[in-house]
Amino acid sequence: xxxxxxxxxxxxxxxxxxxxxxxxxxxxxxxxxxxxxxxxxxxxxxxxxxxxxxxxxxxxxxxxxxxxxxxxxxxxxxxxxxxxxxxxxxxxxxxxxxxxxxxxxxxxxxxxxxxxxxxxxxxxxxxxxxxxxxxxxxxxxxxxxxxxxxxxxxxxxxxxxxxxxxxxxxxxxxxxxxxxxxxxxxxxxxxxxxxxxxxxxxxxxxxxxxxxxxxxxxxxxxxxxxxxxxxxxxxxxxxxxxxxxxxxxxxxxxxxxxxxxxxxxxxxxxxxxxxxxxxxxxxxxxxxxxxxxxxxxxxxxxxxx
Amino acid sequence: xxxxxxxxxxxxxxxxxxxxxxxxxxxxxxxxxxxxxxxxxxxxxxxxxxxxxxxxxxxxxxxxxxxxxxxxxxxxxxxxxxxxxxxxxxxxxxxxxxxxxxxxxxxxxxxxxxxxxxxxxxxxxxxxxxxxxxxxxxxxxxxxxxxxxxxxxxxxxxxxxxxxxxxxxxxxxxxxxxxxxxxxxxxxxxxxxxxxxxxxxxxxxxxxxxxxxxxxxxxxxxxxxxxxxxxxxxxxxxxxxx
Numbered sequence: 001x002x003x004x005x006x007x008x009x010x011x012x013x014x015x016x017x018x019x020x021x022x023x024x025x026x027x028x029x030x031x032x033x034x035x036x037x038x039x040x041x042x043x044x045x046x047x048x049x050x051x052x053x054x055x056x057x058x059x060x061x062x063x064x065x066x067x068x069x070x071x072x073x074x075x076x077x078x079x080x081x082x083x084x085x086x087x088x089x090x091x092x093x094x095x096x097x098x099x100x101x102x103x104x105x106x107x108x109x110x111x112x113x114x115x116x117x118x119x120x121x122x123x124x125x126x127x128x129x130x131x132x133x134x135x136x137x138x139x140x141x142x143x144x145x146x147x148x149x150x151x152x153x154x155x156x157x158x159x160x161x162x163x164x165x166x167x168x169x170x171x172x173x174x175x176x177x178x179x180x181x182x183x184x185x186x187x188x189x190x191x192x193x194x195x196x197x198x199x200x201x202x203x204x205x206x207x208x209x210x211x212x213x214x215x216x217x218x219x220x221x222x223x224x225x226x227x228x229x230x231x232x233x234x235x236x237x238x239x240x241x242x243x244x245x246x247x248x249x250x251x252x253x254x255x256x257x258x259x260x261x262x263x264x265x266x267x268x269x270x271x272x273x274x275x276x277x278x279x280x281x282x283x284x285x286x287x288x289x290x291x292x293x294x295x296x297x298x299x300x301x302x303x304x305x
Numbered sequence: 306x307x308x309x310x311x312x313x314x315x316x317x318x319x320x321x322x323x324x325x326x327x328x329x330x331x332x333x334x335x336x337x338x339x340x341x342x343x344x345x346x347x348x349x350x351x352x353x354x355x356x357x358x359x360x361x362x363x364x365x366x367x368x369x370x371x372x373x374x375x376x377x378x379x380x381x382x383x384x385x386x387x388x389x390x391x392x393x394x395x396x397x398x399x400x401x402x403x404x405x406x407x408x409x410x411x412x413x414x415x416x417x418x419x420x421x422x423x424x425x426x427x428x429x430x431x432x433x434x435x436x437x438x439x440x441x442x443x444x445x446x447x448x449x450x451x452x453x454x455x456x457x458x459x460x461x462x463x464x465x466x467x468x469x470x471x472x473x474x475x476x477x478x479x480x481x482x483x484x485x486x487x488x489x490x491x492x493x494x495x496x497x498x499x500x501x502x503x504x505x506x507x508x509x510x511x512x513x514x515x516x517x518x519x520x521x522x523x524x525x526x527x528x529x530x531x532x533x534x535x536x537x538x539x540x541x542x543x544x545x546x547x
Contacts, residue, residue: 192380
């Protein structure tokens with residue numbers, strides 16, 4: 001029983017780490033634009049297909065595949081930003097209308113990405129080179145006297161997620177670019193007045209968010225060893241779910257939300273079966289939104305004077 | 306001493322949809338002056354400020370600043386040209402510290418050492434900001450936020466400082482302090498173009514003023530060229546139209 005609990009917690013944390021990365025990318029875009037980018041997951045899927053193609057064509061190594069996934073996602077993300085979000089930041093359009101237009105346009109591009117990859121690589125499923133071929137590490141027999149295994153893939157995922165969180169923090173709080181990003185998140189009207197080129201910041205944030213999403217996408221497909229067009233929908237849903245559980249627009253919330261979602265899924269799957277996994281996570285979101293809509297770790301509110 | 310025109314706005318039209326908020330505004334701001342724009346609510350004063358700073362795109366007309374046309378340029382380009390706006394309601398970055406707000410104001414500059422010494426200068430001018438330097442700007446009082454907004458705008462080393470209702474919502478004592486800061490800045494060489502509801506205070510510091518009503522400039526003169534109670538009447542109520 002204890003070993004099961006520990007095992008689920010360990011697996012849940014690793015899965016949650018990828019959710020946290022997906023949610024971080026989502027939150028960054030939402031933070032600077034205050035708009036939902038529905039083709040976020042589709043851009044990640046596009047990156048994963050670029051890597052799949054590279055793997056089939058050139059038998060590229062793991063690191064190259066990771067970089068190709070990230071590059072593909074960044075490219076697709078920049079395409080989405082230019083097409084769906086940049087035009088509507090033009091002065092003169094009412095913010096409410098602009099937000100709806102951007103969201104619907106990004107939905108259209110999601111469909112476009114799905115069509116592109118299915119025409120390009122028409123099989124329903126492609127194998128993807130595994131992140132690690134060997135067996136899982138047994139860390140339980142010595143310490144607990146029972147079976148407790150740690151997959152090397154999980155270890156790599158957790159390490160990558162931790163490194164990304166640290167790097168993101170350094171970028172946001174220790175660089176000139178980070179200062180501009182935080183200014184745009186805080187008070188977009190005043191950012192331009194301070195001399196910050198807001199549209200320049202937006203496209204870079206999009207690229208950064210897509211890169212983080214691309215890495216998450218790579219870790220997911222390399223852990224599962226397969227790619228399908230469903231990856232787009234899956235990434236968007238998990239990222240959004242984790243972002244909303246953690247608290248809309250909050251970066252620490254994205255991390256907390258991702259980890260909580262991973263843990264809840266792992267435990268539910270073990271104790272209630274795989275059918276109830278998604279049911280329980282959506283129920284969690286529902287209860288949270290009804291009881292505490294700000295999320296688990298909400299964005300700090302400035303004190304009003 | 307000859308004065309030169311720093312800002313020249315000609316026949317400026319800015320509209321929200323079909324509604325023209327500015328219906329052909331022309332005015333000039335002379336270098337070294339405190340020029341004041343008065344007028345009732347809805348006259349288009351804030352629209353004029355936002356058009357000059359590049360937040361709104363004018364439909365027609367020109368805005369010449371120090372010889373170059375800045376009408377329709379992006380806000381950051383206009384900051385780079387040397388115009389900084391202290392916006393209505395201050396709009397400080399609430400979750401960033403006081404120092405970070407000032408660093409953001411210097412975003413167009415690359416001279417790190419000079420930026421640091423300018424921040425030090427701001428702290429000397431606004432001692433209360435020094436006490437709160439590490440505090441989040443959202444936790445400051447209204448008067449402190451106004452001072453921070455001014456300091457942030459000054460960090461870009463503007464040739465022209467636009468101020469949109471700096472006294473809005475502040476206690477009388479703080480308003481007096483803000484106006485004495487405006488006079489000091491002007492003495493130190495800054496050209497200031499000021500929108501004010503508080504006509505009495507504005508006329509005390511201004512070297513020239515304009516009255517705006519319903520999207521047009523209806524009067525231009527030096528303080529004293531029109532009786533103060535007449536200015537105040539027209540600034541608050543607008544003039545009766547024939």
